Amino acid sequence: MERVLVLLLLLITTVSGCGVTSYQPNNSRVVNGVEARPYSWPWQVSLESFFPTCGGTLIAPNWVLTAAHCITFHTYRVVLAEHDMNKEEGPEQSIMVAKMFIHPKWNDNCVSCGNDIALLKLEKSAVINDKVQPACLPQHGATLAHNQxxxxxxxxxxxxxxxxxxxxxxxxxxxxxxxxxxxxxxxxxxxxxxxxxxxxxxxxxxxxxxxxxxxxxxxxxxxxxxxxxxxxxxxxxxxxxxxxxxxxxxxxxxxxxxxxxxx
The missing domain is CATH 2.40.10.10 (Trypsin-like serine proteases)
Structure with missing residues (x-):
């Protein structure tokens, strides 16, 4: 019984966490891009209206972070656990966007002015599993080192x-x-x-x-x-x-x- 409890606790910890991937990314030093290992970036979403338009990041089971300049239509859905756009591979989750929140200081006539950020609330929570996980958000004010x-x-x-x-x-x-x-x-x-x-x-x-x-x-x-x-x-x-x-x-x-x- 004790072992079962430990296993359950481990499962709950993994599910409620963030930034952890079951499929390790290929961290090669390739600079001009390679195909990612399937499901190694489990927070990556495809943002789609009539067709795929942008990317996004799952940051909570029912919230996606994206760019303000991506929001040009009225209706969107996100697809999670997507890898090959041309194939229905099985684990994909397609969820409609219920509400869109564009940063109040975003100016779509001036991308370089900044504030290019938007939040999407999903109609229902994604099922968190080995292929769908939220990414972690950094601490407020955190900085990145040169060449990181x-x-x-x-x-x-x-x-x-x-x-x-x-x-x-x-x-x-x-x-x-x-x-x-x-x-x-x-x-x-x-x-x-x-x-x-x-x-x-x-x-x-x-x-x-x-x-x-x-x-x-x-x-x-x-x-x-x-x-x-x-x-x-x-x-x-x-x-x-x-x-x-x-x-x-x-x-x-x-x-x-x-x-x-x-x-």
């Missing part, structure tokens, strides 16, 4: 102007600190302290990855969603000294917490 290895994931274009990926891709994007990213020959004043820069040159997110997570491993061994994919350089996804820019989740923790608590 993080991973971007999504089904975006494989390269500028290229085809969208059919299977989930991942790419290693080392963090570029704010002092570097805000230099004149980098992003200059477009890089705000409410943003995270990561990658550059051959390492980048691309169109279609928007709203998805910048996954960074914490010292506790758990994965944190430190960024929401926001924008890349207009000349192309892989422009030198123009790393991918993410909304810095750690600066929006009060808004996230308040929105989730009130709704």
């Amino acid at each position: 290895p993080c991973y971007v994931t999504g089904w975006g274009r494989l390269y500028s102007g290229g085809p969208r990926a059919t299977t989930l891709q991942q790419a290693l994007l080392p963090v570029v600190d704010h002092n570097t990213c805000s230099q004149g020959d980098w992003w200059g004043s477009s890089a705000k302290t409410t943003m995270v820069c990561a990658g550059g040159e051959s390492e980048a997110a691309c169109h279609g990855d928007s709203g998805g997570p910048l996954n960074c491993k914490g010292r506790d061994g758990k994965w944190y969603v430190q960024g929401v994919t926001s924008f890349v350089d207009g000349r192309g996804c892989n422009t030198p000294q123009k790393p991918t820019v993410f909304t810095r989740v750690a600066t929006f923790i009060p808004w996230i917490s308040e929105t989730m608590a009130r709704n």
